[in-house]
Amino acid sequence: MIAFVSFPVPSVNTEAYAVARHHLDVEEDALMDLDDEVEASGSNLKLTCPGESLTSAQAFMRGHGTYVDNEEVISSLAGTVERVNKLVTVKAIRTRYNPEVGDLVVGRITEVQPRRWKVDANSRQDAVLMLSSVNLPGGVQRRKLESDELQMRNFFEEGDLLVAEVQAFFSDGAMSLHTRSLKYGKLRNGQLVTIPPILVRRLKSHFISLPCGVDLILGLNGYIWVSKHVKESEQEGEEGFDAEAVYSNRNDEIDSATRIAISRVTNIIRVLAAHFVPLTDVLLLESYEWAIEQEGEPMDLLHDDVGEALVHAITRG
Amino acid sequence: MASRIEILNDGGFRSDGRRQYELRDITIDLSQQGHADGSAIITHGLTQVLVSVFGPREAKQRRETIHDRANINVEVNIAAFSTGERRKRSRGDKRISELASTIKSTFEPVILTSIYPRSQIDIFVQVLQQDGGLLQACINCTTLALANAGIPLLDFVCAITGGVHSTSPVLDLTTLEENDIPHVTVAMMPRTGKVTLVTMETRLHADRFEEIFRLAIDAGKVIHKEMKSAVRHRTDALVTAMGSGSRFAVSGEMAEEQMKDY
Amino acid sequence: MRPPSPSIPEREFLLKALEQSLRLDGRAPLQSRTPTLTFGPELGWVECALGKTRVLAYVSAKIVKPTPERPFEGTITIHSEISPMASREYEVGRPSDEEVTITRMLDKVLRRSDAVDKESLCILAGERVWALRLTIHCLADAGNMLDCACLAGVVALKHFRRPEVEVIGDEVIVHAPTERAPVPLSIHHSPFCFTFAFFAPSPSSQSVPITILDPVHLEQRLSNGSISIALNAQREICVLQKLGGVPLGAEEVVGVVQVAVGKAKEMERLVESALKEDWEGRKGGVEVR
Numbered sequence: 001m002i003a004f005v006s007f008p009v010p011s012v013n014t015e016a017y018a019v020a021r022h023h024l025d026v027e028e029d030a031l032m033d034l035d036d037e038v039e040a041s042g043s044n045l046k047l048t049c050p051g052e053s054l055t056s057a058q059a060f061m062r063g064h065g066t067y068v069d070n071e072e073v074i075s076s077l078a079g080t081v082e083r084v085n086k087l088v089t090v091k092a093i094r095t096r097y098n099p100e101v102g103d104l105v106v107g108r109i110t111e112v113q114p115r116r117w118k119v120d121a122n123s124r125q126d127a128v129l130m131l132s133s134v135n136l137p138g139g140v141q142r143r144k145l146e147s148d149e150l151q152m153r154n155f156f157e158e159g160d161l162l163v164a165e166v167q168a169f170f171s172d173g174a175m176s177l178h179t180r181s182l183k184y185g186k187l188r189n190g191q192l193v194t195i196p197p198i199l200v201r202r203l204k205s206h207f208i209s210l211p212c213g214v215d216l217i218l219g220l221n222g223y224i225w226v227s228k229h230v231k232e233s234e235q236e237g238e239e240g241f242d243a244e245a246v247y248s249n250r251n252d253e254i255d256s257a258t259r260i261a262i263s264r265v266t267n268i269i270r271v272l273a274a275h276f277v278p279l280t281d282v283l284l285l286e287s288y289e290w291a292i293e294q295e296g297e298p299m300d301l302l303h304d305d306v307g308e309a310l311v312h313a314i315t316r317g
Numbered sequence: 318m319a320s321r322i323e324i325l326n327d328g329g330f331r332s333d334g335r336r337q338y339e340l341r342d343i344t345i346d347l348s349q350q351g352h353a354d355g356s357a358i359i360t361h362g363l364t365q366v367l368v369s370v371f372g373p374r375e376a377k378q379r380r381e382t383i384h385d386r387a388n389i390n391v392e393v394n395i396a397a398f399s400t401g402e403r404r405k406r407s408r409g410d411k412r413i414s415e416l417a418s419t420i421k422s423t424f425e426p427v428i429l430t431s432i433y434p435r436s437q438i439d440i441f442v443q444v445l446q447q448d449g450g451l452l453q454a455c456i457n458c459t460t461l462a463l464a465n466a467g468i469p470l471l472d473f474v475c476a477i478t479g480g481v482h483s484t485s486p487v488l489d490l491t492t493l494e495e496n497d498i499p500h501v502t503v504a505m506m507p508r509t510g511k512v513t514l515v516t517m518e519t520r521l522h523a524d525r526f527e528e529i530f531r532l533a534i535d536a537g538k539v540i541h542k543e544m545k546s547a548v549r550h551r552t553d554a555l556v557t558a559m560g561s562g563s564r565f566a567v568s569g570e571m572a573e574e575q576m577k578d579y
Numbered sequence: 580m581r582p583p584s585p586s587i588p589e590r591e592f593l594l595k596a597l598e599q600s601l602r603l604d605g606r607a608p609l610q611s612r613t614p615t616l617t618f619g620p621e622l623g624w625v626e627c628a629l630g631k632t633r634v635l636a637y638v639s640a641k642i643v644k645p646t647p648e649r650p651f652e653g654t655i656t657i658h659s660e661i662s663p664m665a666s667r668e669y670e671v672g673r674p675s676d677e678e679v680t681i682t683r684m685l686d687k688v689l690r691r692s693d694a695v696d697k698e699s700l701c702i703l704a705g706e707r708v709w710a711l712r713l714t715i716h717c718l719a720d721a722g723n724m725l726d727c728a729c730l731a732g733v734v735a736l737k738h739f740r741r742p743e744v745e746v747i748g749d750e751v752i753v754h755a756p757t758e759r760a761p762v763p764l765s766i767h768h769s770p771f772c773f774t775f776a777f778f779a780p781s782p783s784s785q786s787v788p789i790t791i792l793d794p795v796h797l798e799q800r801l802s803n804g805s806i807s808i809a810l811n812a813q814r815e816i817c818v819l820q821k822l823g824g825v826p827l828g829a830e831e832v833v834g835v836v837q838v839a840v841g842k843a844k845e846m847e848r849l850v851e852s853a854l855k856e857d858w859e860g861r862k863g864g865v866e867v868r
Contacts, residue, residue: 047552049545050464051472051508065469067429074508076429076469078548080556093555095467096354096373110375124373124436172434173373194352199559274349276558415683418676422823426803501819511826515806517819518687520768523840526816527833534829 048075054088065090097122097197097221099175103166104206106187106219107177109156115149117156119164122197122221125174129156133167133178135185137246155247161187163217163225183207185246189254190215190227193266195273197222201280208281212261212288218279226266228254264291264298271307277315286314324482324494332493333362338532340477340489340539345547347465353441355466359458362491363448366455368462373436381437386430388437391421393455395444417442420455423504423514429469438468449491450478452502452516457544464548473544474513475537476504479529481521486529488536501526503533507541510534590801597778597789604630604795609838611773611793614730614846616853622761623739627731630795631721636731637714638739642751645701645708653700653708655690659715659728666720666796681725684772684820685715688809689732692770692817699765702744707751709741711764722795725807729772734850738857739764768811770818771846773839776802779825788825790835792842806832808839812847 048054052075057068065077066088075081079092097105099121110126111118117129131144131152156162163184169175179185200218208216209229217225254262268287272279290313291301300306322332329336341362350356353369376382381390393416397405406413420442428438440462442455456476463470480490480500490500499521504514512534517526593603600608617626623638645652661669661678669678688694700709713735715728740761745752776794778801780786794802804824809817816836821827 045556047549047556049473049548049552050470051506053508067469067471074471076471077467078464078552079467080552092467093552093559094355094465118375120375124375124433126375173432173436276555278559411679411683414674414676414679418679419822421676422804425823426825506826509826509828511828512821512832513823513826515819515821515832517816518691520692520815520817523810523814523816523836526819526836530832531829 046081047079048081048090049078050076054081054090059086061087063087063089065092093198094196095198096124099123099127099166099169099173099221101166101168103220104163104217105166105177105221106161106163106192106217106223106225107221108223109158109160109162112152112156112158115152117152119162119177121175121177121219122194122223123173123175125172127166128174128176129162129164129179130176133176133180135180135182135246156186160249161192161225163187163219182246186248187217187225187227188248189251190225190262191266193224193226193269193273195222195224195269195279196276199273199276199278200224201278203281208284210261210265210281210285210288212265213258214261214265216265216284224269224279226262226269228252228258228262260298264288264301267298267301268310271301271310274307275311277311283314290314322493322497324498325485325487331487333491335489337485337487338536340536341491343540343543345461345544347461347547347551353462353466355462355464355468357458357461357465358445359454359461360446361450361454361457361489363446364450364454365444365446366451366458367443367445368455368458369441369443370438370459370462370466370468371441372438372466373433373468374439376435376437382435385434387428387433387435389421389425389428389430389440390437391417391424391440391442393417393420393442393444395447399444399447416452416455419452419514419516420459423456423474424459424463427471427474427506427513428463429471432469447492449493449495450489450502452476453478453489453504456504456514457540461544461548465551472506472508473541474504475507475540475544476502476514477533477536477540478502479533479536481525481529484525486525486532488532499525501529501533503530503537505534505537507538585797585800589797593797593801594778597791600789602791603797606793608789608791611726611842614727614849616734616850618738618857623735625731625735625738626718627727627734629723629727629730629793631719632724632727633718634724634727634731635716635718636728636735637716638735639712639714640709640739640741641712642702642707642744642753643710645705647705649697650705651701652697653710655695655697655711655713657685657690657713657715657732659685659717661717661720661724664719665717665724668720680822681728684725684807684809684818685728685732687818688729688770688772689713689736692809693767694733694770694817695736696765696767702751703746703749706749711736711739720796722797722799723774723793726772726774726793729770729809730846730850733769733771734854736764737766737769737850737854768813768815768817769847769850770809770811771843771850772807772809772818773842774805774807775835775838776805777825777827779803787831788827790831792838806835808836810836810839810843812844814840814843 054073054075057071057073060073062068062073066073067076073088075090077090077092079090082089082091105121107119107121107127109117110120115131118126119129121127134155136148164177164179165184167176167178200220200222206218213229215227215229268291287310290310325331344360346358350369354371356369358367373387376388381388393413395406395413397403440459453476456474460474478490478500479486479488480494480498482498499519501517503512505512612630615628626635659682663669663671702708713732715732717724740763742756742761743754743759773792776791776798778789780788791798806821808819
């Protein structure tokens with residue numbers, strides 16, 4: 001009864017993900033029966049959309065991203081379906097960070113409250129960092145005094161960036177952080193890049209040192225800190241480690257070669273994120289080498305064609 | 318209701334050359350817009366709407382938090398250049414606040430808000446072009462943006478306008494048609510076929526209403542197909558892009574050993 | 580400040596009762612409160628009470644120059660005022676979503692549905708037209724203020740009489756009510772508004788939502804959505820509005836429309852008899868038509 005005509009416009013956009021409809025190679029798929037389960041090309045993941053029935057609720061258990069109605073498990077998200085034994089979950093591709101205990105995150109102080117800081121960590125609510133879960137300058141372990149409570153802004157103030165670990169999260173989705181390790185604390189000597197959290201894969205270590213004199217902290221919440229390399233001898237616990245500098249607000253001397261390296265790495269991350277490529281250390285390293293070979297300025301990477309060439313080179317190469 | 322233009326001519330064509338039940342061309346763009354968690358642009362013929370969704374995130378004002386579910390905040394902005402007559406609407410405009418509260422109450426029961434207590438979901442609607450079916454485009458676009466932002470929804474919400482010209486129903490009206498004939502906007506959820514929103518502002522006989530109402534529900538399913546395929550292909554493209562880097566993900570652990578050498 | 584939501588025992592009690600088709604005030608689910616119409620001394624002064632909800636509507640008219648775009652039409656403006664006096668939920672200053680909905684709905688029901696023939700308000704084309712002003716004061720809100728305000732507005736328009744005017748050449752003569760009997764407005768149709776509230780069934784039972792007509796305040800606060808239908812006795816729907824809320828099947832919507840059709844006829848009879856009664860009482864005073 002209903003006639004429906006859409007006039008396909010030839011797409012000029014070459015980024016496969018940018019235009020969902022009327023893309024040249026997508027057009028053919030659109031003609032296929034859409035009710036069939038579309039298998040993601042190149043992988044065996046099953047895709048789903050909100051409101052799509054996945055399976056019967058009697059035989060399976062509903063996990064995250066699903067709900068039960070009329071004895072059917074129904075997806076509530078657009079993403080990939082995962083099944084572990086009888087548990088069916090749907091994982092959204094683009095979403096905010098969902099905390100898990102032990103995750104390493106990079107965050108930004110939004111508010112100083114009595115005995116706690118509020119930290120924006122790209123999650124559904126601001127995280128809590130208690131005064132009791134930070135290391136104070138001086139003795140590593142000592143009681144928190146009232147004087148510490150009064151000078152909380154000397155440790156972290158609004159706008160400071162820090163790296164921390166997820167200590168716990170509560171039933172309402174809020175999480176608490178801690179910085180009780182010398183690896184954690186205030187961030188200096190670098191810059192922040194934000195990417196979708198799903199692109200940060202869980203690695204053995206999220207502190208990465210690239211040979212070009214750049215350190216990376218890959219926060220699982222999608223916040224990435226790119227900074228100047230800290231020499232082995234000055235790392236925490238070593239001799240050259242300056243305990244007083246933990247809460248310092250001053251940057252160290254950074255030479256221009258390092259500055260260029262930092263911006264190059266930052267731009268590489270931006271390009272990869274724009275092309276939705278998950279980050280790994282090896283990938284970054286190869287990209288960096290590729291970028292050096294091209295002999296361009298770090299800024300050139302942000303041109304569409306250079307970025308595409310980069311992604312093409314490292315994903316196919 | 319004497320009209321100067323012919324809504325439906327003898328050959329069964331409408332003023333823009335469409336048939337009675339023919340919908341306008343739909344284009345959906347789900348690409349990333351700025352820093353939004355999810356965004357979408359939908360075009361129904363000459364009507365174009367952009368929606369950006371932020372959240373769930375910490376509420377800006379603490380008094381707005383709700384202890385057992387997320388608060389939904391909708392802001393609508395109609396571009397001054399969106400109509401033929403350039404006109405700036407103030408933020409306090411009744412029509413705009415009605416539109417915003419309509420969108421809010423349409424999506425409140427559809428978003429699974431209880432998963433995100435004390436959080437806030439911000440929906441920003443920007444109307445870029447208007448040519449009829451404004452509410453329809455706003456609702457469809459919001460659905461897409463929410464799905465794109467990974468916010469759990471019970472189902473898609475698909476909206477469509479319908480009108481009645483003397484006794485013949487027509488679908489997906491342009492401004493020209495909206496000004497002349499009674500029109501109904503219906504938003505439905507395709508899985509159950511239930512309606513979340515019905516609005517009508519012009520006089521229409523109850524029997525005629527029933528006819529166009531049922532027709533609009535059928536048409537909603539067609540819109541759903543379009544929206545679903547757009548979301549599907551966006552998901553597919555992202556999953557494919559992520560897979561392309563997997564060569565390195567597998568070798569990640571091994572690489573770490575190599576890194577130590579540096 | 581957000582007013583506190585109803586307490587849990589209140590909610591439980593109301594929902595349990597509704598499951599057995601019982602309402603707190605003893606009405607049947609689809610029974611509305613009978614409106615009480617009180618007419619003031621002046622024509623076009625109506626107070627409408629729906630239970631404890633009370634709305635005052637007053638119509639006045641003056642002669643103005645028409646807008647150049649519509650030289651043959653008179654104008655109607657609606658001023659609705661929802662003051663904190665009606666209920667503690669209303670605030671002075673920025674109107675809440677609910678207030679915007681009521682104001683917009685009043686505008687659609689009373690003005691945009693073409694209830695009053697605007698062309699008949701023209702005295703001298705392009706020179707002189709009647710400008711009607713309908714003021715609606717919400718005195719108390721005990722639920723379903725929209726229906727009450729719409730009813731008050733429609734009845735006020737039907738009750739109102741404008742002075743007779745005579746045009747001789749370019750001269751307009753307005754006759755005092757004592758001189759010549761004032762004339763009623765030419766009204767195309769009288770739309771009545773009905774609001775239904777829905778309560779989502781408990782998730783366990785696979786039944787349809789519970790529907791009630793004319794919700795009181797508590798029911799309104801606890802409901803999971805509502806639908807407002809404005810229609811006249813000739814089965815013409817003027818405004819139909821269901822903004823979000825619990826999703827309904829097509830049959831449920833159509834069913835609700837059918838109920839409203841029946842109620843509109845009843846309401847028309849009730850309003851006509853009330854108006855007639857008022858005219859009877861006015862005989863002897865100023866002559867009215």
